[in-house]
Structure formats: structure tokens, C-alpha cells
Amino acid sequence: MSQTLQVQFCGILLENPCLLSSASPTQSYEGIAKALKLGWAGVVTKTCAPDHLITADVANRFTVLRDNAGNITGFENIEGLTQKPVAYWETTIRDLKRDFPGKCIIASIMADEDRESWQDLARRMEKAGADALELNLSCPHFRLEDNMGAAIGKDETLAAAITACVKSAVRIPVVVKLTPNASNIQDIARAVVAAGADAIAAINTVQILMGVDIDTFAPLPAVNGHTSFGGYSGVAVKPIGLRCVAQIAQATDVPVSGIGGIAQWQDIVEYFAVGASCVQICTAVMLNGYQIITPLLAGLEEYMNRKGLRNLGEITGAALSKIEARERLSMDWRRRSTVVAPEKCVRCAKCYVSCQESGKGAIRFIEQRISVDASRCDGCSLCTHVCPQGVLALS
Ligand SMILES: Cc1cc2nc3c(=O)[nH]c(=O)nc-3n(C[C@H](O)[C@H](O)[C@H](O)COP(=O)(O)O)c2cc1C
Structure with a gap:
């Protein structure tokens, strides 16, 4: 039986289901190139924004939660967007498509409420050769006061308006990345799909406060004694990611890219079972390196052989009909x-x-x-x- 790790994601053929999500591991040409050579099917580039909206990064922007054995189970960041100008991303996307024509390069973009900024960024990334765009409507800590990121993604009307305005500016697929912090992620998903979204990615990080130093009362991660509410990721958020992907898949019929807490191949199977067509990974790579792709793909191949699957897409949504209202359980x-x-x-x-x-x-x-x-x-x-x-x- 011919079996392949290839999957389709909104009309794009991926050589396997694993993309690096938009984050620190996709912040430079060099890092992305290394990852692609190791076997990642593609990347979502670190979110870029109009140059005048970029803010510096703070020192000490990560903190972690450990289990009793000392393993990192939860990861918090208060990182901003890319530190590089839009021109860097135009060049990088062009170079990546030239050097890795078979890989999928998705450009992550973010702007404020100014529709023209969104359209300008979208057109520039399309012209540079991006296979698709990912709209970051979901960062829980970047310029929320300026109505950016999750501030847009929690508001159905605004999220739909931004999606529609980007859709009208480009021909490549538009993926919308949603926040788990929305009070009803299905309402947001339906709104952006009605506005033309070709696919949905979920989840971005979960807004949290990791802890407080009980001697100094400095909240963590402390930046000169102060902090912001940050974004939680890593294995601790997988159940939240699975819940969101399942709810989105139940509410819409567009492809979903599953994100959140993926660290081993079994997690990828679970995301597919609740409706994903591909997955994205960040924290596991930050903690263990790009080379985790090798055991992920080996595990998936062995699983497909054991299950007699010719294509992973065969199990997309396999668990969905088994998730229902509690009152309907036996x-x-x-x-x-x-x-x-x-x-x-x-x-x-x-x-x-x-x-x-x-x-x-x-x-x-x-x-x-x-x-x-x-x-x-x-x-x-x-x-x-x-x-x-x-x-x-x-x-
Ligand atoms: C340090 C760090 C930086 C991130 N930066 C971005 C970003 O620029 N744009 C974005 O859409 N998501 C960003 N994310 C969110 C990740 O892409 C991903 O959605 C989230 O971490 C959940 O996946 P994980 O559990 O595999 O890390 C970032 C996450 C981390 C930990």
C-alpha cells in the first residue's frame, strides 16, 4: 500500500503535516532554512507589522511551569512581534521560495484597525511569493490598548472586517489565527469564514499570569519588578487547543491548522482526530530544537502503517461526532x-x-x-x- 505523509491544506500540498508556527523559531532566514532542511514541511513566519508599530522586546520575557520531576509543562512569553522591518520579510520570503520551492511559506501579518495597513502588508507578502497569509488576530499581549491582536480576534465584527479587507486585496489563501481567549470561539470562526477566510489556525497562546515572587511581590516574569499578562503555551495548553480546534471544526467547514502543546507524534494524531488538516508547533521546538521533526515524522509513519492509513487526512475529524453535549452522554x-x-x-x-x-x-x-x-x-x-x-x- 502506498502511504504518504503528504497532506493538503487550503489548496497547498504539504510534504508532511508539520509547520513551524509563527514565533521565535521563525524569526530569521537562517533559522527557517535550517528547519526546512531538517524536514519541516513549511513555516509561518514571525508576525510582521508595519514598521511604525514595532516595539522593542523586554529582557526576561519567558517564564515556565514545571512538574514535580522538573520537566517544563507550561511556558509563558511576553514577546512582541518581529524586530525586523517589513522589507526584511519581503526579501526573506522571496529567498525562501527561491531556495525551497517545494516548501510552504506562510506570512504572518498584523496591523491595527487601519485597513489600508493590512492590505498593504498583505499585498507585499503576496508579491514576495508567500503561499498564504496568516492574520494574527490573536496575540494576547501585543499592543492590546491599540486594538491589535487578540483585541481584534475577540470581536466578531472587527475580526470579520479585517478578514474581508485582506481577502479583497490578495489572491492567495488567507488563514485567520484565532485566540482561545474569545468568549465563544465558534462565533468568531463563523464570522471570519463568512467574511472569506480560507482556513483557520488555532490556537495562539492563552492569556495568563504565571506567578508572583512571594518575597518581593514581583509578578512573573519580572521586568524590573513589573510584568504584563502574557501568553501560555506548551504541553499544558494542548487540551485548550484540542477543544478550540474541535469547536471550530464543528462550526465551520474550512480547513483548520491545529496548534498548542504539540510535543510528540501522538499529539498530531489527536489534533487530526478533532478536525485539523495540518499542525503548527512552537514551544516544543524552542525547548528541544528543530530536530524534533525526525521523531515526529517517524512516529506518524509507524502509526499510519499500523492503522493501514494511506493518508493522514483520512482521520481528520474522526473523533468529532463523538463530542456532544454532556446531557446526551449515556x-x-x-x-x-x-x-x-x-x-x-x-x-x-x-x-x-x-x-x-x-x-x-x-x-x-x-x-x-x-x-x-x-x-x-x-x-x-x-x-x-x-x-x-x-x-x-x-x-
Ligand atoms: C516566544 C513565543 C513567541 C510567539 N510569537 C508569535 C507571533 O509572533 N505570532 C503568532 O501568531 N504567534 C506567536 N506565538 C504563538 C505560537 O505561534 C503558538 O500559537 C503558541 O505558542 C501555541 O503553540 P505551542 O504550544 O506549540 O507553542 C508565540 C509563542 C511563543 C512561545
């Missing part, structure tokens, strides 16, 4: 917690405490042996999650 599907590996129990009693204080008091320790009182257990599953040893499972 209330008759009886499952109970069961002791499946009693020999692994270390009697830490985490399951007991959780079940006693947040569940139904169904866990028992009789002569130091764990058991579940089936008449009390209602299958909530809490004990199976808090057990560090895999002693309990629903059955």
Missing part, C-alpha cells in the same frame, strides 16, 4: 472502580482520602488490603487518577 453506562493490581498497592491511602473526601467513601482497607465497596462506588474515576501505582481501574 447515563446508563455503568462502570465501577476495580482493584486490578493489588500486588502494586503501597498503602499510601491517596485513593482512600480522595474517595472519602471528594467521592463516595467506597475505598476500604481491610487488614491492610485495598478493596472497593461496589455499592458505594459510582464510577467517578477519581481514585484511578490519584493512585500512583496503577492499582485501580474502571471496569
Whole structure:
């Protein structure tokens, strides 16, 4: 069976589903060229804006959240847009298309409410040879007071107006990148599609405040003692990205580029299952380098072989019809917690405490042996999650 990693994304043939998202890893010709040589199917260039709107970057613009083992699970940035003028991006896109004609180069652009600025940027990127445009209507921290980024992307009317004005200026596909911070991402998605968007990318980062130094009360990341609300990314945001992509795919019929927390090939499969036609990756590359593309593609190939898939597009949306209103889920599907590996129990009693204080008091320790009182257990599953040893499972 001939099997390929190629996918189609709004009329563009990608050699595999993985694009670098618009961010630090796509801020220069040199970095992008290195990534493309390593096997990335394409890139979305670091967002460019009219030169007069660019602001400097602050020192200390990243901070992280770690799990108990020290792994970085969440990443916050308060980075701005590109530090380079529009002319740099015109040259870079032209050079990238000359040097890598088979790769997909999408130009990310942003302006303020001035429609002519959007159109001017769009035309310049199209003329330079970009395969598509991505409208950044979703940065949660750049010039919000000037009505840019997520300030536009949270407003249906404004988002639709910007999409329509860019669409009228160019012939290449227009992808709109949405924010998970919108109160209803489906309303925004429907509005930009009605305005002509050819595809949607989601998500940009999630607005957060990572923490506060409890001695100095400096909020983090501290820039001379102060901070801004920033953007959260990395594995911690994958569930938010999946939710947004699923909701967009349920509400519209344009292709979706799934973004957020992708670090391993399985994440890509999950994004496809909820409606993505390709994916974009940033934080995993910032933390581990462009070369993560090799295990991502190897894992996908092995998965496709195992599943007998000829094309990854075959699974786009495979999980969508299984996501429904909670009230339509089966209330008759009886499952109970069961002791499946009693020999692994270390009697830490985490399951007991959780079940006693947040569940139904169904866990028992009789002569130091764990058991579940089936008449009390209602299958909530809490004990199976808090057990560090895999002693309990629903059955
Ligand atoms: C340091 C940093 C800079 C970013 N800059 C941009 C940007 O210029 N334009 C944009 O659309 N998104 C930008 N993003 C958002 C990413 O493209 C991506 O949407 C987000 O980080 C979620 O994906 P991830 O979890 O794979 O990082 C940036 C993210 C980070 C961490």
C-alpha cells in the first residue's frame, strides 16, 4: 500500500503535516532554512507589522511551569512581534521560495484597525511569493490598548472586517489565527469564514499570569519588578487547543491548522482526530530544537502503517461526532472502580482520602488490603487518577 505523509491544506500540498508556527523559531532566514532542511514541511513566519508599530522586546520575557520531576509543562512569553522591518520579510520570503520551492511559506501579518495597513502588508507578502497569509488576530499581549491582536480576534465584527479587507486585496489563501481567549470561539470562526477566510489556525497562546515572587511581590516574569499578562503555551495548553480546534471544526467547514502543546507524534494524531488538516508547533521546538521533526515524522509513519492509513487526512475529524453535549452522554453506562493490581498497592491511602473526601467513601482497607465497596462506588474515576501505582481501574 502506498502511504504518504503528504497532506493538503487550503489548496497547498504539504510534504508532511508539520509547520513551524509563527514565533521565535521563525524569526530569521537562517533559522527557517535550517528547519526546512531538517524536514519541516513549511513555516509561518514571525508576525510582521508595519514598521511604525514595532516595539522593542523586554529582557526576561519567558517564564515556565514545571512538574514535580522538573520537566517544563507550561511556558509563558511576553514577546512582541518581529524586530525586523517589513522589507526584511519581503526579501526573506522571496529567498525562501527561491531556495525551497517545494516548501510552504506562510506570512504572518498584523496591523491595527487601519485597513489600508493590512492590505498593504498583505499585498507585499503576496508579491514576495508567500503561499498564504496568516492574520494574527490573536496575540494576547501585543499592543492590546491599540486594538491589535487578540483585541481584534475577540470581536466578531472587527475580526470579520479585517478578514474581508485582506481577502479583497490578495489572491492567495488567507488563514485567520484565532485566540482561545474569545468568549465563544465558534462565533468568531463563523464570522471570519463568512467574511472569506480560507482556513483557520488555532490556537495562539492563552492569556495568563504565571506567578508572583512571594518575597518581593514581583509578578512573573519580572521586568524590573513589573510584568504584563502574557501568553501560555506548551504541553499544558494542548487540551485548550484540542477543544478550540474541535469547536471550530464543528462550526465551520474550512480547513483548520491545529496548534498548542504539540510535543510528540501522538499529539498530531489527536489534533487530526478533532478536525485539523495540518499542525503548527512552537514551544516544543524552542525547548528541544528543530530536530524534533525526525521523531515526529517517524512516529506518524509507524502509526499510519499500523492503522493501514494511506493518508493522514483520512482521520481528520474522526473523533468529532463523538463530542456532544454532556446531557446526551449515556447515563446508563455503568462502570465501577476495580482493584486490578493489588500486588502494586503501597498503602499510601491517596485513593482512600480522595474517595472519602471528594467521592463516595467506597475505598476500604481491610487488614491492610485495598478493596472497593461496589455499592458505594459510582464510577467517578477519581481514585484511578490519584493512585500512583496503577492499582485501580474502571471496569
Ligand atoms: C516566544 C513565543 C513567541 C510567539 N510569537 C508569535 C507571533 O509572533 N505570532 C503568532 O501568531 N504567534 C506567536 N506565538 C504563538 C505560537 O505561534 C503558538 O500559537 C503558541 O505558542 C501555541 O503553540 P505551542 O504550544 O506549540 O507553542 C508565540 C509563542 C511563543 C512561545
